[in-house]
Amino acid sequence: VRPGVAQISVQGGFAAERGRYHLYVALICPWASRTLIARKLKKLEEVISVSVVEPALSDQGWRFGDFPGSNRDDLNGATYLHELYSRAEPTFTGRATVPVLWDKERKTIVNNESADIVRMLNTGFGALADESVDLYPQALRAEIDALNERIYPRLNNGVYRAGFATTQLAYDEAFLDVFAMLDELEARLDGRRFLVGDRFTETDIRAFVTLIRFDAAYHGVFKCNLR
Secondary structure, three states: OOOOOOOOOOOOOOOOOOOOEEEEEOOOOHHHHHHHHHHHHOOOOOOEEEEEOOOOOEOOEOEOOOOOOOOOOOOOOOOEHHHHHHHHOOOOOOOOOOOEEEEOOOOEEEEOOHHHHHHHHHHOOHHHOOOOOOOOOHHHHHHHHHHHHHHHHHHHOHHHHHHOOOOHHHHHHHHHHHHHHHHHHHHHOOOOOOOOOOOOOHHHHHHHHHHHHHHHHHOOOOOOOOO
16 A cells, blocks of 8 residues: 555645655665656656654654765754654555655645656646656657566566565566566667657666666676676
8 A cells, every 4th residue: 555645746735846746765665766867857856855763664664864965854854864764654564665755735745656656757747847857758658568567577676576575486477577578679679769659768777777777786796697
């Protein structure tokens, strides 16, 4: 269950306003990094503020602190991210994850699903954003959705399925999925710059956040080391 899931829209009460929204992220999290990339590309840095949690899970989950590159929660004064979930929904008992898009006015979570947040940033802020950048163009949406559905289980989550596998069979299945997807993407990029069409889309972001971490984390720590 995700608390307070909604689209940013005037009709839904989440109007697109400068300074109203705040993004909570972890720099080590590829899903949170998706939203940071979209925020940058849409030139929303002066519209949406950001807080960064420390790059390690504590016994209470994500924590705000003084680790280089992270900061304290000056907006809500929370020590742990789960405190914000409890403020948004007092009965919430799930896992407190990043990213979180927070509404300063309503003091609640707008959304905590990176895919939704990226699309909100892409189309939900109108003239406050760079409208020349479209990460989910109408003409390519069917192809984007189809490729996203393949990349997520086999690559984005595939490395985690391998890294956290509790049986040899589960590891082997995930391991093979990861490298089959890498081979598919390699073939797809032969002679072209982007994964869908001739332009940069959200699918490129999804692939990038995993690929940029591959040598540093997944190859060694998660044993995704076929080659």
